[in-house]
Amino acid sequence: MAGSQADSLDAERVDHRFKGLPPDADGRTVGQLAAERRSLFTGGFTTPVLALSAESVEHNLRLLETYAERHGLAFAPHGKTSMAPQLFDRQMAYGAWGVTVAVPHQVRVCRAFGVSRIFLANELVDAAALRWLAGELDADPEFEFVAYVDSVRGVELMDQALTAAGSGRPVDVVVELGAGAAARTGARTDADCAAVADAVAAAPTLRLVGVAGYEAEVPDAAPDAVRAWLRRLTALAAAFDAAGRFGPDVERIVVSAGGSAWFDTVAEVFAELPELSRPALKLLRSGAYVSHDDGHYHHLTPFNRVPEEGALRPAFRLWAQVVSRPNPGQAFVNAGKRDAAYDLHLPVAQVVRSARDGSVRPADGITVTGLSDQHGWLATEAGAELEVGDWVGLGLSHPCTVFDKWQLIPLVEADGTVTDYIRTFF
Numbered sequence: 211m212a213g214s215q216a217d218s219l220d221a222e223r224v225d226h227r228f229k230g231l232p233p234d235a236d237g238r239t240v241g242q243l244a245a246e247r248r249s250l251f252t253g254g255f256t257t258p259v260l261a262l263s264a265e266s267v268e269h270n271l272r273l274l275e276t277y278a279e280r281h282g283l284a285f286a287p288h289g290k291t292s293m294a295p296q297l298f299d300r301q302m303a304y305g306a307w308g309v310t311v312a313v314p315h316q317v318r319v320c321r322a323f324g325v326s327r328i329f330l331a332n333e334l335v336d337a338a339a340l341r342w343l344a345g346e347l348d349a350d351p352e353f354e355f356v357a358y359v360d361s362v363r364g365v366e367l368m369d370q371a372l373t374a375a376g377s378g379r380p381v382d383v384v385v386e387l388g389a390g391a392a393a394r395t396g397a398r399t400d401a402d403c404a405a406v407a408d409a410v411a412a413a414p415t416l417r418l419v420g421v422a423g424y425e426a427e428v429p430d431a432a433p434d435a436v437r438a439w440l441r442r443l444t445a446l447a448a449a450f451d452a453a454g455r456f457g458p459d460v461e462r463i464v465v466s467a468g469g470s471a472w473f474d475t476v477a478e479v480f481a482e483l484p485e486l487s488r489p490a491l492k493l494l495r496s497g498a499y500v501s502h503d504d505g506h507y508h509h510l511t512p513f514n515r516v517p518e519e520g521a522l523r524p525a526f527r528l529w530a531q532v533v534s535r536p537n538p539g540q541a542f543v544n545a546g547k548r549d550a551a552y553d554l555h556l557p558v559a560q561v562v563r564s565a566r567d568g569s570v571r572p573a574d575g576i577t578v579t580g581l582s583d584q585h586g587w588l589a590t591e592a593g594a595e596l597e598v599g600d601w602v603g604l605g606l607s608h609p610c611t612v613f614d615k616w617q618l619i620p621l622v623e624a625d626g627t628v629t630d631y632i633r634t635f636f
Contacts, residue, residue, distance in 0.1 A: 215324040216295040228618040230259030257531040258545035266525035275304040281477035288497025295323035314339035330357040337371040344377035360386040365409035372415035380417040389427035420464025440479035466493035474512035501525040505555040505607020543586040555607035565599030
């Protein structure tokens with residue numbers, strides 16, 4: 211987004227802190243290096259190096275924008291996926307209402323780069339963070355902030371810290387409805403939710419503005435169970451509204467859910483929300499879509515259920531080099547746990563780029579069987595073409611644990627031209 215505070219990242223100097231970047235680029239600014247439009251393959255990059263597809267990112271941004279518009283949803287994508295202010299800017303340029311985050315550090319990153327609307331999908335009870343937040347809200351009347359609350363004790367701690375900080379503006383909160391007895395956070399019953407709402411009403415430093423939750427935590431999540439829980443959530447919003455729990459100064463009632471696995475069901479149920487006493491902000495929070503993946507979300511994406519709505523494209527490819535071929539059935543590349551996500555699935559060998567002539571071929575007969583800290587273990591079938599020096603392009607699973615292993619990620623066009631570098635802050 212032109213003129214954004216994220217533009218300041220162009221002035222950062224390239225050096226040894228950033229994996230995979232050309233050694234001869236040391237001392238240049240990121241902006242200068244991007245302007246050179248080097249080739250990822252012949253421009254001096256060292257392996258392993260993570261690449262983010264420029265075309266796929268653009269496609270995914272556009273797809274979720276049109277999806278949210280089509281279904282009458284506001285969109286606050288979860289920033290913890292990438293923690294990349296440049297991508298936050300792009301998401302907001304493509305219609306996002308704001309950015310969702312999970313912990314105080316992530317709020318501070320967003321604020322440092324000018325994000326004016328933040329949804330904290332967690333209860334915030336850290337006194338130091340609340341003191342900072344109070345100052346931030348008082349200093350910027352345009353700053354909009356919403357946080358979960360799910361316990362009476364949490365409300366008490368928030369009120370104590372904000373009172374001690376001399377907070378001038380109340381902090382907007384939404385009661386989090388838990389997704390089940392064995393789920394993660396959230397008040398478990400309607401009575402628990404009402405008790406939390408009562409505590410908020412008694413706390414002058416807080417203002418109740420809605421309800422929220424995370425449907426992916428529904429035990430043994432399946433369409434009917436997720437749909438039933440979402441209807442509990444919308445019914446809770448309607449009940450709170452009917453009981454007059456939202457003050458006269460609340461201009462819109464927030465109803466929020468939606469990770470990256472069930473946003474189709476969220477859209478379906480939120481469309482059924484009865485008319486409330488004031489407009490509803492139906493807020494979707496999916497975050498993994500921006501890069502998608504070749505594993506976890508490839509299988510879970512709602513677009514598998516609604517293909518007529520479009521399809522996300524995996525944007526990550528980790529390039530690693532074959533450094534050992536000790537026998538015909540085995541090879542090793544120089545990317546391991548430090549470079550690739552492995553918490554949900556191992557990487558998948560997709561293509562091989564020949565060290566002899568630069569030609570690219572499918573990685574037929576090549577399977578990643580394990581990761582060491584700095585090595586990937588490959589099993590190679592009889593006839594598999596692979597030799598020391600070749601680059602292997604790996605598809606990755608779970609973007610949230612891909613982004614956090616790389617501080618500066620080349621944004622690469624289909625022909626290998628690097629057009630930009632995405633800075634992360636984990």
